[in-house]
Amino acid sequence: MPKSRSAKALATTKNNRWLSEMTHCIFQAGFVWRVVDRKWDDFEDVFFGFPPEKILMLSPDQIDRFAQNPRIIRNRQKVLSIQANAQYIVDIQQEHGSFGRFVSRWPEDDLIGLFQHMKKHGSRLGGMSGQRVLRNMSELSLETRLFNETLAMPVALAPVGLTGMYAR
Secondary structure (H helix, E strand, C coil), X not given: CCCCCCHHHXXXXXXXXXXXXXXXXHHHCCCCHHHHHHHHHHHHHHCCCCCHHHHHCCCHHHHHHHHCCCCCCCCHHHHHHHHHHHHHHHXXXXXXXXXXXXXXXXXXXXXXXXXXXXXXXXXXXXHHHHHHHHHHHHCCCCCEEECCEEECCCCEEECCEEECCCCC
């Protein structure tokens, strides 16, 4: 596992990088990752580098035009999540100073609580997307133990069985 970034490094990560990574993980969900990766520079360009405040200023017509842009993956629901997550980040920023500071101050022994917060207040950040955002941005070790076995990502018990990136 990579070494975890310090709380200071997390706290100083700019909000546009958090929104970019949220968007990246959301578009990878249920899609061929290499296609998303190949188009990622165009995503960065189309969305101005993902500054949350600028994304919030986009009109519904502009968002609709972006959702039809052939330079990016044209999934309207996922494109709409970009503006919703920009609002989520700005709301967190108003209370905590930045999204990175919010994440850096979250208790390390309550990662499940952070996943739940992202799922509840963000858009399309439930399931593995929110977990992947945190893993990619923070390089946190998300190991958990279940049935005397160490797993690389948290696993949740669900009514139909185990869920999680590495559940068996």
